[in-house]
Amino acid sequence: MFDWSQLLKWSSRYIDDTNSNSNIRQIDPERLEFLQGAVREAMKNVVDPNKLILEAKDKLSVLNDEEVLASLTVIDRCVELPDCALNLEKIGIIQPLLSCLSRSEEIRSIIYQILSKSMQNNLPVQNSFAKLGALSLLKQSVQDEDSEENKSKGITAISSLVRHNKALEDSFIYDNGIPLIALWLHSDNVKVRQKALSLLRHLLIQGVVSSEYIVGNNSKIIDIILTLSRSNSISNKEYQNIQYGETISETLLELINAFNSELNSSLKDKIREEVNKRMTFLIDYRKLHPDDDISPEYSILIQCEKLLD
Incomplete structure (x- = not known):
């Protein structure tokens, strides 16, 4: 009882x-x-x-x-x-x-x-x-x-x-799901951004996100993710959340995987530039923090680079 x-x-x-x-x-x-x-x-x-x-x-x-x-x-x-x-x-x-x-x-x-x-x-x-x-x-x-x-x-x-x-994934997407994720990605809270990135990455892998939401709409989602990557490379302290950095790069990889053929050369150049900056940051970061394993994210960025070539 x-x-x-x-x-x-x-x-x-x-x-x-x-x-x-x-x-x-x-x-x-x-x-x-x-x-x-x-x-x-x-x-x-x-x-x-x-x-x-x-x-x-x-x-x-x-x-x-x-x-x-x-x-x-x-x-x-x-x-x-x-x-x-x-x-x-x-x-x-x-x-x-x-x-x-x-x-x-x-x-x-x-x-x-x-x-x-x-x-x-x-x-x-x-x-x-x-x-x-x-x-x-x-x-x-x-x-x-x-x-x-x-x-x-x-x-x-x-x-x-x-x-x-599938039905609920589609429902989420059709009812302003991507703009909502974009809003969450502007949060000051790293947990909110990471959860939003993880959801977006899953939806990309499932193939339920059409190009109009990503390549269309002035590529806002791509720009947001590139900004997150750039911001995460400014401060070594921020990077101490290793999983967050990996999540950003994993999401970027899935975006490239899904829509590579629809990205124009200018946008590809912009992504490539940010990928290279992130790789340089990780190399420098590793010198300062040799015990931190940056290899998973670095491998993801190499995949991004290869897809863009």
Whole structure:
């Protein structure tokens, strides 16, 4: 038997008292970790996580954000269990979860997390959420986010919804998906930019992005990515996020792979110039930081160069 009363009593102690019984904007990460630990402890003897989600569902409509947050933490743990996410539609909790996107920043944060875990590479669950307008709701929610951290999590949720689902990938593209990615790429937050690049790269690999969005529209996406590469080569400190540099170059490679035959000579020269600058930067960077492995990105840039010849 899951002790809800004890969990809710516990959560009210560890969530900032100044926000108690009102909208929680943020929760201290350490306190959230305590809450998650309490949930794991409380779930040790739970036999049926689906029943637990059903119980949690009834608590998502209450006004008290502390209670909602505690309930969502339980659901977040449940969807990690085998096949649990497949039963979300049967339990009737998809709409209540999506409704929580209109609540506090902290609640939206965990909702993005739950949705990402539930929908990732899970076609039936993706379709269940899509039927209730999840794509439009998530896009609007991310657009309205003040928190860049939440925006990053929201993009992850969108990616989990559409990836490897051809109909949803097409829907995302046709409904201003590329301009939206371009907007995210202008974020000051490296996580937001990296998540946007990863989604764009996936869509390019899947072949669902037509040239009108890339080569047309004054090649804005290409220019943005070249600018990101240039900016990432200005500061050695920025490059310490090695994965980010690789993601930029990987995305550029997929753009060239997909549309090389449609790039005019001027644009090819511009790309080639930036690729060469990045390669020079990596060589210089390696001299200063010999322990950092720049070889994966360097190999990607060599591929870019060969394709442009």
